[in-house]
Amino acid sequence: MKKVKALGLLSGGLDSMLALAIVRDVLGCEVRAIHFYTGFCITESQRRRGVAGKDGKVKPNEALVAGARLGTEVEMIDISDQGYLDVIANPKYGYGANANPCIDCRIDMFVRARKILDEWGGDFVFTGEVLGQRPKSQRRSTLWVIERDSGLQGRLLRPLSAKLLPPTQAELDGRIDREKLFAISGRSRKEQMALAEKLGIADYPQPAGGCCYLTDEAFARKFFDILDHREERRIDRDEIPLLATGRHFRISPNVKLVVGRTEGENFQLRRYAQGRYLVQARDVPGPLALVEGEPTWEEMVLVSRIVARYGKGRERPEVVVAWESEGGRDELTVDPRIEESAIDALRI
Amino acid sequence: MRPHADRVVDTSGTFCPVPIIETAKAAREEGPGKTLLVIATDPGIESDLPVWCEGTRNELLGIEREGDRYLCFVRLVEKR
Numbered sequence: 001m002k003k004v005k006a007l008g009l010l011s012g013g014l015d016s017m018l019a020l021a022i023v024r025d026v027l028g029c030e031v032r033a034i035h036f037y038t039g040f041c042i043t044e045s046q047r048r049r050g051v052a053g054k055d056g057k058v059k060p061n062e063a064l065v066a067g068a069r070l071g072t073e074v075e076m077i078d079i080s081d082q083g084y085l086d087v088i089a090n091p092k093y094g095y096g097a098n099a100n101p102c103i104d105c106r107i108d109m110f111v112r113a114r115k116i117l118d119e120w121g122g123d124f125v126f127t128g129e130v131l132g133q134r135p136k137s138q139r140r141s142t143l144w145v146i147e148r149d150s151g152l153q154g155r156l157l158r159p160l161s162a163k164l165l166p167p168t169q170a171e172l173d174g175r176i177d178r179e180k181l182f183a184i185s186g187r188s189r190k191e192q193m194a195l196a197e198k199l200g201i202a203d204y205p206q207p208a209g210g211c212c213y214l215t216d217e218a219f220a221r222k223f224f225d226i227l228d229h230r231e232e233r234r235i236d237r238d239e240i241p242l243l244a245t246g247r248h249f250r251i252s253p254n255v256k257l258v259v260g261r262t263e264g265e266n267f268q269l270r271r272y273a274q275g276r277y278l279v280q281a282r283d284v285p286g287p288l289a290l291v292e293g294e295p296t297w298e299e300m301v302l303v304s305r306i307v308a309r310y311g312k313g314r315e316r317p318e319v320v321v322a323w324e325s326e327g328g329r330d331e332l333t334v335d336p337r338i339e340e341s342a343i344d345a346l347r348i
Numbered sequence: 349m350r351p352h353a354d355r356v357v358d359t360s361g362t363f364c365p366v367p368i369i370e371t372a373k374a375a376r377e378e379g380p381g382k383t384l385l386v387i388a389t390d391p392g393i394e395s396d397l398p399v400w401c402e403g404t405r406n407e408l409l410g411i412e413r414e415g416d417r418y419l420c421f422v423r424l425v426e427k428r
Contacts, residue, residue, distance in 0.1 A: 035365075037365045044364065044365075047363075047364060047392050057394065057395055058391050058392045058394065058395050059395060060392075060395035060396050060398075060399045061364060061365065061368070061392070061395075061396050061399070064368065064396055064399040064400050064403060065399050067399070067400075067402075067403030067404075068399040068400075068402035068403040070403075071403065071405075072403060073372075073403050073404040074400075074403055075372065076365040076368050076369050076372065077369075078365060078366070078369060
């Protein structure tokens with residue numbers, strides 16, 4: 001009989017590792033593993049800013065590590081395109097506690113997975129989702145909505161909770177054995193840890209409490225600030241790394257300031273200087289800052305004072321601050337001794 | 349001595365996951381026995397490429413630092 005072909009969505013966490021091991025080793029399917037890169041991964045963003053682990057090295061990508069531990073190739077697929085960002089900015093099912101439109105995000109991912117599945121000639125998609133583990137995207141009714149809206153009815157297997165969910169077509173056809181699947185639910189990881197031991201998975205990441213920036217409160221404020229100050233409800237690709245970088249200040253409806261906090265962030269800001277003003281104190285060490293929009297003279301003075309305030313010249317009566325853009329260079333001499341409360345009032 | 353490279357995959361200026369995506373694409377297009385030279389500027393390549401090779405069972409011949417660039421040699425292995 002032809003081997004059943006299953007396409008797995010691997011995040012790199014324990015649940016998706018278990019799902020892959022079950023489908024491949026317990027059910028005996030031919031497995032292809034993919035990982036969707038959204039651009040909102042906290043770990044990935046830290047890597048881009050050069051944040052190193054305890055050993056001084058940049059942490060490896062978790063999905064690749066999971067693939068290595070499972071002895072399988074993981075295809076990395078970049079979905080951080082405008083189509084995905086439009087879904088995030090205009091979610092049909094709304095947001096969770098912060099800027100996390102988990103249901104719409106999952107549907108978009110599963111639609112993409114379905115297309116890959118069909119091109120490959122696969123039988124079903126599987127994930128490490130666990131019923132009731134997450135408040136928004138893993139409720140019974142939500143799992144069903146995601147399956148329906150992604151066009152994967154009967155072709156979406158959640159092996160860890162399968163016995164608590166309606167059978168997939170492959171189960172109904174007897175091509176995979178439902179009895180070998182599991183009935184795990186809830187937030188506890190005890191059953192998964194026991195299963196990992198049974199399946200010989202010894203090395204797996206600890207739960208990180210969510211790797212997605214969209215679930216982060218501070219990130220969400222900056223995300224919605226962009227949408228709230230724009231006529232069209234849209235967010236652009238090069239704005240995402242900036243949202244995770246630096247201190248953000250809303251100077252006026254049309255002007256935003258981002259001030260770097262570390263060398264890595266200054267490096268990151270410089271990469272996105274095109275179409276923006278690059279601002280930095282001239283004669284004293286200090287952060288790099290980006291300004292979006294067209295500031296008035298008064299706003300340029302205010303921005304210069306804030307930028308100088310975060311540099312080594314903060315106690316001086318005067319600091320020269322340079323503004324650079326494609327249009328040329330300008331310099332302002334300002335008093336950096338600005339009240340903390342005045343800065344806080346502008347903080348996003 | 350550096351290994352002979354059958355194909356150069358220059359990912360300079362890109363960040364993860366692009367270097368790995370480009371490496372995987374080149375690996376799929378080339379046959380087993382060929383050697384790829386992956387050039388990257390993202391320091392993450394030092395962490396990612398070894399685990400990618402482990403997962404795909406390709407052989408990482410070495411990673412050299414040349415200024416800001418990482419020169420990575422990967423020999424593509426026949427899959428069992």
